[in-house]
Amino acid sequence: MSAQSETSPAKQTQDANTPNQSLPIHEFEIKDDEIEVEEIKGIKLFTIMLALCLAVFCVALDNTIIATAIPHITNEFETVQDIGWYGSAYFLTTCVCQPVFGTLYSSFDFRGTFLFGLAMFEIGSLVCGVARASSVFIVGRAIAGLGAAGIISGPLVLIARILPMSKRPQFSSLILSMWGFASVAGPLMGGAMSDRATWRWCFFINLPVGLISTVLILWLLHLPQTDKQMQLSFINRVKRIDFLGMVTFMVATICLLLALQWGGTAYSWSNARIIVLFCMFGFLTVAFVVIQIWKGDAAIVPPKVAGQRSIAFAALFSACLGGGFFFFVYYIPFWFQAVSGASATESGLDNVPLMLSQAIGTVVSGALTARWGHYMPFVMLSVVLMSTGAGLITTFSIGMPASKWIGYQILYGLGVGVGFQQPQIAVQAILSSDLIAIGISLMFFTQLLGGAVFLAIGQNVFANRLVAELSASQVPGLDPIMILESGATEFRHGLGLQADQILVVIQAYATALVASYRVGLIVSCLAMLGALGMKWKSIKGLATIEVGM
DSSP states (O other): OOEEEOOOOSSOOOOTTSOOTTSOTTOOOOOOTTOOOEEOOHHHHHHHHHHHHHHHHHHHHHHHTTTTTHHHHHHHHTOSTTHHHHHHHHHHHHHHTHHHHHHHHHHSOHHHHHHHHHHHHHHHHHHHHHOOSHHHHHHHHHHHHHHHHHHHHHHHHHHHHHSOGGGHHHHHHHHHHHHHHHHHHHHHHHHHHHHHSOTTHHHHTHHHHHHHHHHHHHHHOOOOOOHHHHHSOHHHHHHHSOHHHHHHHHHHHHHHHHHHHHBTTTBOTTSHHHHHHHHHHHHHHHHHHHHHHHHGGGSSSOHHHHTOHHHHHHHHHHHHHHHHHHHHHHHHHHIIIIISOOOHHHHHHHTHHHHHHHHHHHHHHHHHHHHHOBSHHHHHHHHHHHHHHHHHHTTOOTTOOHHHHHHHHHHHHHHHHHHHSHHHHHHHHHSOGGGHHHHHHHHHHHHHHHHHHHHHHHHHHHHHHHHHHHHHHOOTTOOHHHHHHHOTTHHHHTSOOOHHHHHHHHHHHHHHHHHHHHHHHHHHHHHHHHHHHSOOOBOOOOOOEEEOO
16 A cells, blocks of 8 residues: 655644633643545545445434334334333434444544444344344344444544545535435335335344445455554553543433433433432533543543533534434424324325435535535524524424425425534544544534433423313313323324314324424524534645555
């Protein structure tokens, strides 16, 4: 493998003996005088990107393909009590393992780390596909989620290694657009395979696709060790891993997510279990911060990353974007099923405008960011489009024309797509090369955590408002708790309600959903706080080292 250096400077440098007086005392200015990347080009680059896209598409598909397959899964396992865990087990491990993989990518060989994540995802998919009991299926989902954590952030970490900054946005947008396309295809594929073959193929399909990705990565991707990796032996790198911080962080996050998952649904908010979980989360979070300060540069989230103003505000923006997006992806189909009477598959089709516009916005903004060299205009545009679209979504009404619910979703989806990758681009423009993997994983973590938090808040707003509306209707024979527990469509046919009672329930659902949509509007507006704190910085002019073909 031959290398050819180009000498264009990556960033403006500052005299090492001159302190930066423009920064507050607690803010860090992270410099990287010449960020060098091992650039890959041509057919080799195309094939590697294909392998990454296939892996990410499988992970993204796993988030949505299960939705229309759940009725078939519950029929085979003869239980509906574990439905919540089919999604939560996957989400929990994906979320809590994000910073862990950030550390692994920073300290160890990329190919080995990525293939480890892919192998875990494949093993989890296999366990789900062959499961004969609900408990085994949940274990498989948790294993797959662990592997998915590495696959989600890995491609952007690699792009930062093999492409100059000016080319990264368009390739990053290609990777992230897989989420939008998978969200469109997932419910359709899940329904088709469950109806015409077996739901198990929703998971078996990951095996051949993952194998293709593995073979291509093994064959084509050969990167030299980074300076950080060469300075320390493998054993010393293992010793430097912040295992205490990892465990503390993972347990704290699990406590928070379980409290949000159970609070107001499985248990009341005043239940001792929920209170203990929140207390443990608070205590462990404080402990985690102390551990990170103590560990310094060896921490799972180094203080010089968390203390960077732009990184902190980018994380806030990412959390708000993820909070609003995951909320609407989950609750807009509820409208079509509960209010409009659509089936699960039909509601998935009705949700296509949101998902497709998000994918298109991601690709287009990536190309324009690469062309113009600035990401902040798209961050600002994202907030405007998201807030406007979310505001219009709160005007949903019974019997509204299709032009409205299609147009409102497109507007909001474009806003999400335009801003989806910008925090990751900011990380690459601001942090030094050895910290990029940690920064990217941090952005994905906050995005997922934002989704978990605001989904839980929205769920409680919706449930409380639905019960209140049904109770206020004072219709004889209408039990609010029974309606709430019956599901979004069962009340139409499975509870023996009269036509006038069904109309009251539909109106209550519409009112409750619109009330919950205001949660998505609020968090979309809050994204502006994150945008205002991010630094305006050009992404052009980074040095490269070309890796020979």
